[in-house]
Amino acid sequence: MEFLIDLLSQLPTRRYLRPLVADVAVVAECHLSALYKHEKGKLFAQLVNLLQFYEKFEINDHVGTQLTDDEVLQSHYDRFQSFQLLAFKKTPKVQPPLANIGAINKRADLSKKLSSLSPMDLRDLVCHKLKLISEEDPWSERVDFLIEVMISFFEKQQSQKEAINALPLYPNEQIMWDESLVPSINYSGEGCLALSKLNLQFLTLHDYLLRNFNLFHLESTYEIREDIQEAVPHLLAYVNNEGETAFRGWSRMAVPIKEFKITKSGKPLKSTMFCFYFQFALHLSLLSAEEAAKASVLQRLGLQYVRGCEIIKVRDEEGTLMNDFTGRIKRDEWRLPKGELRTVTVTLDIAQCHMGVSNIAEKGADDVYGTFDILMRRKPKENNFKAILESIRDLMNEYRIVPDWLHNVFLGYGNPSAAQWTNMPDLLEMVGFKDTFLDAD
Known part of the structure; x- marks a missing residue:
């Protein structure tokens, strides 16, 4: 194959x-x-x-x-x-x-x-x-x-x-722990993978961009998976007396969620809201020691669902705006939280993370999102994958973005010397500099 x-x-x-x-x-x-x-x-x-x-x-x-x-x-x-x-x-x-x-x-x-x-x-x-x-x-x-x-x-x-x-x-748990798509670090290269290849030749410019899109998406997925596998064990999850998931540990990049609810549902729109870091909501289903020995990495971590989102704004328990990631509110208008901070309300945009589903409420997604226990962030310097993927996707919606004289050479066909300016068919014999230079001297 x-x-x-x-x-x-x-x-x-x-x-x-x-x-x-x-x-x-x-x-x-x-x-x-x-x-x-x-x-x-x-x-x-x-x-x-x-x-x-x-x-x-x-x-x-x-x-x-x-x-x-x-x-x-x-x-x-x-x-x-x-x-x-x-x-x-x-x-x-x-x-x-x-x-x-x-x-x-x-x-x-x-x-x-x-x-x-x-x-x-x-x-x-x-x-x-x-x-x-x-x-x-x-x-x-x-x-x-x-x-x-x-x-x-x-x-x-x-x-x-x-x-x-x-x-x-945004990747989810199905793609993230699929070894045929995102192999682990100890991949020996003996078997084949269902991945696109960056060869010396490509069918079209769209083919070139699509391969880069898929490979960069999977590379980002691998990095996100590594961050999750590093942050989740620090929380030391356990089942309390009420039979609910609780945490006795602490992680710098993840915090437990007290309550999660969807306030608005509609068709996914291309988000223009700038976000400083990436978020993950994780649901834990704990295993015994015997089951963990036979389980996969995903099961050993206790994860059931992984979804991505963007932070739009953060408010304290009195409703005072603490952070604004939309750029519409000036920084000097932010207010520090008053008194002892016990509750923080975080507004998220989860429109593009549900595998293309246009209306998450109609698909019964409340059962999924209502079980989230953890909100995890990533380092801002390592979290630019969404902007890059959006740029590649926007280029793929254009028909021709490379000039004709570079198109065939870029795809790996034809004579590379044909792209040199001395071999151009429409080479100019005289260049008019207008009033930039008065004369040759």
Whole structure:
């Protein structure tokens, strides 16, 4: 799988390999394999998803130019319209001609339409009329394989721009302790990982930025994981007589939470509020000594949920504003807390940390956020990952951000000397300095 991914992610080999991968339906066979669905095949499933991503990559394989969203959508419409015309003439049992494309190009709708066909009609449609696979393929007798091939070919794919904008910038506990994505420090390099590679050649500028985005995101996740594993044990968590989680220790970077409640819920917006450090809310589920010996790192720490957020403002028990991270209130207007400080109210922005869920209240997220026990911060100098990821994501939303004379050289193609100013096709013979210099002297 790693070898196929490497070949598909470079243009010279992609041109010849991609038609072969599509012709024998490698991705469809992998999706139906036992290893893909097995609990021990998690790494294999991640590699298959990465292979599928590069097989469907938005690029013109012959010219090597990046396809715009409109071009990808138009190609999908043309392909589906051809299928509708064919079905209208040859296979009326499918009945897709009278429906609009948006109503039948989803996986569930396609599966329902194709399931109405008999195995012989379905095989005839896939192997002979559409010629998506060869009739000599040993898998061509399987109905589920034929349906999977049809779905993978006609299903509407999520655009890369939509996918990158839906990704959360904050990691959670599922990504943080996934060894196939974020290996530990003692990784020997013997096995493969489901990671993008920074090669000498890239498909498009978007491909280059996306690889850097994913790698930097995982690198930041590893650093955050190390900070959590260092701070949490200092709190010395235990279960009190009431059966609740309590703490007898102290940590410089983490404090227990007395109460947590969501005051407002809505669609996630791009936050413009500056934050000095990163926050984590952690929920502890303690284990016995015998269970801890067999448990994973996540279980030994007692963590169940990890979510990221930004601090917006901090108030004391009388409601006096202590800190403002929005920049809208002058520092001389801040007020020191009066008397003995017992309660501090911290207002957080957790809009972008819930894995792309637009309304956390509707998804039952209160059950998750209501169990948070710890608020942890990171050192400001090490906590600039969110701004960097936002910058890369903003660049990926632009179509062309590199000049034409540097584009091919930047991606690793063409002659590097073509980017020198002496070899420019539009080289100026005379430069007008206006009134900057009076004469040559």
